[in-house]
Amino acid sequence: MNKRRSFLQKSFAGLAGLAGSSTIGSIASAAMPLSRKPAARIRFSVIGINHGHIYGQVEAVVRGGGELVSFYAKEPDLAAAFAKRYPQAKQADSEARILEDNSIQLILSSGIPDERAPLGIRVMKHGKDYMVDKPGITTLEQLAEARKVQKETKRIYSIMYSERLENRATVKAGELVKAGAIGKVIQTIGLGPHRMSPKSRPAWFFEKNHYGGILCDIASHQFDQYLFFTGSTKADIVASQVGNVNHPQYPGLEDFGDVTLRGNGGMGYIRVDWFTPDGLKTWGDGRLTILGTEGFIEIRKNIDIAGREGGNHLFLIDQKDTQYIDCSKVVLPYGEQLVSDVLNRTETAMSQEHCFLATELALKAQKHAQRIQLS
Amino acid sequence: MNKRRSFLQKSFAGLAGLAGSSTIGSIASAAMPLSRKPAARIRFSVIGINHGHIYGQVEAVVRGGGELVSFYAKEPDLAAAFAKRYPQAKQADSEARILEDNSIQLILSSGIPDERAPLGIRVMKHGKDYMVDKPGITTLEQLAEARKVQKETKRIYSIMYSERLENRATVKAGELVKAGAIGKVIQTIGLGPHRMSPKSRPAWFFEKNHYGGILCDIASHQFDQYLFFTGSTKADIVASQVGNVNHPQYPGLEDFGDVTLRGNGGMGYIRVDWFTPDGLKTWGDGRLTILGTEGFIEIRKNIDIAGREGGNHLFLIDQKDTQYIDCSKVVLPYGEQLVSDVLNRTETAMSQEHCFLATELALKAQKHAQRIQLS
Numbered sequence: 001m002n003k004r005r006s007f008l009q010k011s012f013a014g015l016a017g018l019a020g021s022s023t024i025g026s027i028a029s030a031a032m033p034l035s036r037k038p039a040a041r042i043r044f045s046v047i048g049i050n051h052g053h054i055y056g057q058v059e060a061v062v063r064g065g066g067e068l069v070s071f072y073a074k075e076p077d078l079a080a081a082f083a084k085r086y087p088q089a090k091q092a093d094s095e096a097r098i099l100e101d102n103s104i105q106l107i108l109s110s111g112i113p114d115e116r117a118p119l120g121i122r123v124m125k126h127g128k129d130y131m132v133d134k135p136g137i138t139t140l141e142q143l144a145e146a147r148k149v150q151k152e153t154k155r156i157y158s159i160m161y162s163e164r165l166e167n168r169a170t171v172k173a174g175e176l177v178k179a180g181a182i183g184k185v186i187q188t189i190g191l192g193p194h195r196m197s198p199k200s201r202p203a204w205f206f207e208k209n210h211y212g213g214i215l216c217d218i219a220s221h222q223f224d225q226y227l228f229f230t231g232s233t234k235a236d237i238v239a240s241q242v243g244n245v246n247h248p249q250y251p252g253l254e255d256f257g258d259v260t261l262r263g264n265g266g267m268g269y270i271r272v273d274w275f276t277p278d279g280l281k282t283w284g285d286g287r288l289t290i291l292g293t294e295g296f297i298e299i300r301k302n303i304d305i306a307g308r309e310g311g312n313h314l315f316l317i318d319q320k321d322t323q324y325i326d327c328s329k330v331v332l333p334y335g336e337q338l339v340s341d342v343l344n345r346t347e348t349a350m351s352q353e354h355c356f357l358a359t360e361l362a363l364k365a366q367k368h369a370q371r372i373q374l375s
Numbered sequence: 376m377n378k379r380r381s382f383l384q385k386s387f388a389g390l391a392g393l394a395g396s397s398t399i400g401s402i403a404s405a406a407m408p409l410s411r412k413p414a415a416r417i418r419f420s421v422i423g424i425n426h427g428h429i430y431g432q433v434e435a436v437v438r439g440g441g442e443l444v445s446f447y448a449k450e451p452d453l454a455a456a457f458a459k460r461y462p463q464a465k466q467a468d469s470e471a472r473i474l475e476d477n478s479i480q481l482i483l484s485s486g487i488p489d490e491r492a493p494l495g496i497r498v499m500k501h502g503k504d505y506m507v508d509k510p511g512i513t514t515l516e517q518l519a520e521a522r523k524v525q526k527e528t529k530r531i532y533s534i535m536y537s538e539r540l541e542n543r544a545t546v547k548a549g550e551l552v553k554a555g556a557i558g559k560v561i562q563t564i565g566l567g568p569h570r571m572s573p574k575s576r577p578a579w580f581f582e583k584n585h586y587g588g589i590l591c592d593i594a595s596h597q598f599d600q601y602l603f604f605t606g607s608t609k610a611d612i613v614a615s616q617v618g619n620v621n622h623p624q625y626p627g628l629e630d631f632g633d634v635t636l637r638g639n640g641g642m643g644y645i646r647v648d649w650f651t652p653d654g655l656k657t658w659g660d661g662r663l664t665i666l667g668t669e670g671f672i673e674i675r676k677n678i679d680i681a682g683r684e685g686g687n688h689l690f691l692i693d694q695k696d697t698q699y700i701d702c703s704k705v706v707l708p709y710g711e712q713l714v715s716d717v718l719n720r721t722e723t724a725m726s727q728e729h730c731f732l733a734t735e736l737a738l739k740a741q742k743h744a745q746r747i748q749l750s
Contacts, residue, residue: 238635296652321654
């Protein structure tokens with residue numbers, strides 16, 4: 001395996017040198033005819049496809065130069081849909097068959113949330129890297145074990161916080177903040193409303209021991225963004241609360257949660273809910289507001305209500321001007337960075353500590369949340 | 376005085392009957408030639424004009440049918456500017472001269488914040504009603520005394536929470552929520568960023584014993600809106616924090632604060648700050664988001680960044696549709712309602728308990744706020 005990695009790494013470095021570009025797409029078109037696919041940089045497989053997020057995960061790694069080799073899912077209906085979408089991927093007859101395939105470097109999963117960390121631990125113990133849908137870990141005990149095994153094995157445990165890593169406006173905001181566009185960041189406000197569509201949801205969606213609670217699940221995105229944009233490496237939960245305020249028919253559901261945070265890089269507020277009304281033209285009006293000492297940024301991630309078409313809207317207000325930036329063409333670097341990290345044993349996509357800390361905060365906020373009981 | 380009130384009350388009721396309308400403007404134009412002013416419904420005076428908000432307060436009461444009779448201010452420069460704007464108002468040589476004028480029914484003030492409640496208590500003890508700029512009270516001790524004297528005298532102590540009472544989009548939201556447009560309200564998020572313009576500020580602006588702290592001062596607006604929209608009659612501060620994160624040259628200033636709330640009608644989050652950058656085309660991008668079980672409302676109070684002109688933008692998303700509502704023509708009822716309350720001894724503009732409770736929450740959040748110390 002190491003030989004193969006080393007070979008791929010060198011040959012890719014050569015291509016990159018030729019093309020003078022860091023994106024796979026442009027390298028491919030510059031260096032070879034369009035009809036010929038570039039050689040895969042890594043081989044990867046999928047285990048567990050209980051959430052549709054798996055398709056976005058696969059696409060990111062394929063864009064980054066990965067070859068989807070095989071997959072395993074317990075559920076015949078989910079497996080059939082996946083096989084139809086990816087006919088080139090071999091359907092394995094067991095998880096073990098994939099874990100024991102030494103040609104596979106990376107495993108992706110969107111299994112049932114509480115089964116994701118145990119799988120990730122098995123993956124790392126088999127010498128492979130892991131990229132998992134959020135929530136990537138559902139209890140503090142799982143987190144402790146994942147951290148321990150990650151340290152021992154030095155494998156990658158990457159939770160795909162897609163509302164940053166796969167949202168073009170949020171990627172752009174990262175560049176702007178890094179360049180000092182709004183001075184020093186003081187606070188982030190992350191709103192993550194979601195449409196529930198209960199008929200489309202499997203049983204585990206309504207069972208807290210499986211999904212981990214609304215802060216663990218949805219809000220893990222906003223914790224990631226809070227840490228990323230404030231640059232905090234330590235943070236405390238100032239307060240958190242969760243409740244089921246309007247769905248008594250689903251007693252295991254939490255339909256509302258919020259959190260206030262304070263860290264060594266700034267403050268944060270997070271609100272998540274399952275109340276997106278049917279009149280909204282997308283699944284949720286996700287917003288991120290980044291307040292800085294010299295300006296602020298607002299991101300309308302998925303929709304600009306009663307405004308511009310599409311998603312990825314960024315508004316930058318600084319000491320000089322107010323600007324709208326359409327981010328729909330911004331390149332998403334996560335997939336390529338992750339593949340490079342697999343090859344180079346680096347942490348360019350996301351530091352391991354950041355990945356775990358975002359989840360640690362979500363799990364602590366969840367565990368210690370006050371319970372909302374409206375009268 | 377009672378006779379005068381009774382007379383005015385009856386004659387206004389007659390006019391209202393003629394015009395079939397509840398707004399002063401339309402009554403005036405329907406019932407009499409435009410060149411003739413309607414008879415004043417009440418006579419009012421001003422004591423203390425240390426904040427420019429006084430002009431909005433006066434305009435509201437004039438629109439509501441009040442006649443500005445006299446004013447008193449300690450500061451010659453402020454008094455001169457006020458006299459120029461309102462040449463019809465007599466400049467009194469002392470506060471007592473106004474308090475002892477039995478023809479005056481209502482006193483307005485935008486004095487230095489910590490002097491507002493003591494003045495209000497003197498006003499009520501002189502048998503007059505009081506309408507004051509926010510913050511209307513700066514300590515819990517002042518609040519207890521104001522409540523006691525208000526109960527004894529049965530006078531009106533009205534704090535003009537202008538970001539609701541004088542914001543047309545927020546007035547419209549009140550109508551929509553009352554009509555059930557978004558189901559039951561679950562939570563409000565109120566953002567109150569402000570431009571500091573330090574050179575324009577008097578000394579007391581930077582002295583916490585005078586302005587009371589950022590939650591007491593700015594956030595009193597958002598507490599009012601939280602109670603109003605959730606319909607809460609009881610609420611607790613879940614957490615609050617304040618700090619001076621970027622103005623070491625003004626040690627008495629708090630430039631950031633936030634609060635999480637939970638009450639018997641729903642939850643609330645409030646953030647206020649003094650970080651509006653110069654590139655914003657107004658003093659602050661005030662927002663209110665009202666989350667309901669059947670939809671949500673977003674209000675962009677003062678500006679639609681990089682979007683539509685002007686202020687008073689309302690977005691309503693319900694189970695059927697997404698709508699933009701331009702509220703720039705919505706009638707502001709506060710002034711007229713307050714004047715009617717003065718005449719009729721009613722509480723149509725705002726209940727006395729609501730007025731005090733919004734301030735009580737602000738003062739408690741301020742007093743118990745955690746102190747932000749970024750590293």
